[in-house]
Ligand SMILES: Cc1cc2nc3c(=O)[nH]c(=O)nc-3n(C[C@H](O)[C@H](O)[C@H](O)COP(=O)(O)O)c2cc1C
């Protein structure tokens with residue numbers, strides 16, 4: 001039986017308060033790291049753990065920590081990505097609202113490991129409750145001496161502050177987030193230079209997702225080997241899977257990476273609502289290619305999903321039953337991405353609109369004869385031709401849905417009506 | 424040789440306060456009126472153009488006045504799958520007589536369609552100002568609207 005790691009506190013009464021956190025072993029990892037380990041040892045430990053980023057891209061966290069310059073004279077920054085905007089994803093919200101101290105601990109340890117004395121949490125504007133809880137948690141951490149000057153007599157200083165985003169999905173992309181933190185519109189920056197070289201205010205910056213940082217205290221306390229004992233060859237540790245859509249019990253389920261998608265849907269999330277048949281699953285948030293029922297036995301891991309032509313993304317699982325019109329599902333997601341394009345580059349700004357329009361016409365039963373081909377052609381010409389990875393994000397759902405459910409699109413085109421119409 | 428251009432280079436750290444400043448101004452003025460923008464610009468030693476370019480990028484900054492209660496209905500995929508989105512928008516439209524983007528004549532309600540608000544576990548979900556309401560049904564929506572309609576002026580949270 002898997003014992004929850006990241007979500008072990010969330011059910012407790014007053015789980016967001018420092019008293020609750022301390023009563024269950026909280027901040028022991030901070031003490032151990034700051035007083036018993038060197039920054040170099042911590043970086044090595046995180047590398048050994050195999051922890052990969054939980055924000056969508058899956059980059060090895062320890063390797064990223066190692067990219068930060070070692071020169072003690074250069075001020076450095078840790079920027080926590082709490083912008084959680086990938087549709088279907090609601091795992092970071094759980095950590096922020098119900099266990100903010102776990103996130104702070106991860107932030108403190110990461111800052112110590114890379115030599116940053118300033119950390120910022122960039123939180124999604126809509127997360128007002130989370131913002132309040134985080135501000136409160138930070139105040140408590142200062143009072144208890146886990147933040148501020150000379151933390152636990154280690155000689156390490158750290159200040160943490162919270163900045164609210166204001167409703168722009170693209171600000172979850174790390175360089176757009178940095179722009180936003182500097183008070184500008186959230187247009188992504190050219191990479192390289194990567195944030196580890198030139199980040200916030202031009203200083204070396206470590207950007208890390210909330211769930212990634214939440215893993216850190218546990219790695220410190222229980223060791224890299226313990227962490228790496230969970231999961232698959234290339235995907236280690238526990239993961240919070242956000243499950244929504246047509247399941248009996250939507251919610252966050254923490255399980256080891258490598259858990260089968262079918263187990264998550266049928267056992268943990270209680271199966272399909274109303275005893276209906278499964279039709280399609282998005283495995284890792286709206287920007288990951290859709291899977292068909294034949295694929296649900298896949299282990300939820302970076303390498304397995306990539307091999308199946310999709311991606312683990314944020315681990316947000318959206319389940320669709322037989323009553324779902326896939327043309328409408330694709331249209332809805334395309335609308336989201338067209339709306340959220342930052343407008344900086346043409347393939348994304350214009351391409352996302354044209355893609356949406358083609359899908360909208362098809363859905364409405366007013367498709368032009370070549371609209372299916374047009375949508376595929378646009379997808380191929382947006383993908384890999386954009387300034388930031390938003391281009392791939394926006395074509396993935398549209399293209400994969402057409403490829404896997406093409407007869408439904410053809411039905412819309414030829415018969416000018418829907419095969420399944422949800423309402 | 425050209426001389427150095429005579430422009431005020433604003434302090435990047437002061438511009439970094441812009442989003443927070445816009446939130447405070449919005450709270451104070453109700454929306455980001457031209458006066459509010461000018462006020463923020465003066466405070467942070469930025470130009471009104473810089474302030475406006477940032478403010479207009481983000482959907483949570485209101486460049487138009489709105490109602491006392493901003494009803495945001497999520498039309499994301501998960502909310503749609505659970506019969507939210509269009510159904511709830513239609514119900515609000517019928518009940519209050521406003522379309523998305525509009526405000527009731529008494530200035531009480533504005534309606535807005537938003538995308539996934541990371542509450543798909545509570546789908547269908549809506550936000551009223553800063554508060555999240557989940558598992559919305561036609562009945563609970565009616566109740567919520569009635570409750571808000573009866574609410575006194577100035578009571579922001581429900
Ligand atoms: C369009 C787009 C949106 C993104 N949104 C988020 C987000 O909301 N939260 C997040 O942590 N990462 C997001 N990312 C990934 C970040 O750019 C970055 O990889 C991540 O924050 C790094 O942290 P990690 O290595 O811990 O995952 C997004 C990326 C793209 C291209």
Ligand code: SF4
Pocket residue numbers: 170187188340341342343344345346348349386387388389390391
């Ligand atoms: S791909 Fe889209 S989001 Fe990214 S820079 Fe270009 S327009 Fe902006």
Ligand code: FES
Pocket residue numbers: 087088497498499500501502503538539540541542543544546548
């Ligand atoms: S789709 Fe509505 S909250 Fe996610």
